[in-house]
């Protein structure tokens with residue numbers, strides 16, 4: 036695995052607007068290999084839009100987005116396919132195909148992107164299902180038969196099906212009860228270590244920010260308002276950043292974190 040200081044995502048002077056509404060005025064950030072980088076910020080500040088731009092589901096107005104050193108805007112054909120193989124995405128609602136079993140869902144990227152035999156795909160799917168802590172029996176179930184936490188794990192298994200270098204998680208713990216959320220936190224950290232992943236995640240979950248993220252960028256007012264470890268950010272003077280730490284939810288998460296240590 037390469038060392039630190041190898042940018043995996045580089046966003047430079049990104050500007051995005053919908054009609055007259057400017058979402059990103061001038062966003063700049065770098066995600067380094069091997070880190071868990073979280074994007075936080077109030078609702079509507081443009082986190083999901085940024086994620087969609089990184090994975091080419093949306094076009095910014097101007098600026099640059101490089102993933103693995105290559106500009107993604109205008110990237111097409113084989114280069115785009117190769118890039119997509121190197122990254123796994125878990126969407127907020129899991130986005131599993133309801134008519135397919137968990138094993139078929141997890142095997143889907145392998146069917147799309149490789150020439151592996153069905154038997155081998157089934158074997159790899161079973162390994163990924165075990166890796167995310169689901170029982171073997173979950174493979175033959177349909178998404179609707181699983182709990183919310185199990186569905187997130189199944190979506191995670193699918194996101195790592197192709198052994199990505201970069202894993203993008205959109206609100207991984209949204210909608211989970213605190214116990215399931217905290218076991219998912221542990222799983223994310225465990226997978227990062229085990230698979231040598233770089234992880235970019237969008238989250239509002241303060242426990243995830245404090246407990247799992249190596250660095251955090253807080254988006255707001257069309258730009259990155261603050262960036263660093265949660266400890267660094269807790270010293271920021273910016274009122275919107277301070278709200279994260281010294282608003283009621285922020286204080287509770289802070290206290291919980293220090294009590295755990």
Ligand SMILES: Nc1ncnc2c1ncn2[C@@H]1O[C@H](COP(=O)(O)OP(=O)(O)OP(=O)(O)O)[C@@H](O)[C@H]1O
Pocket residue numbers: 053058076077078079080081082083084085
């Ligand atoms: N396709 C679109 N057309 C028009 N406006 C859009 C579109 N997508 C997003 N927006 C607007 O852009 C802004 C940013 O949306 P986005 O979903 O990126 O925010 P967010 O930070 O992810 O919010 P949340 O935390 O609530 O998910 C919002 O005001 C949203 O209404």
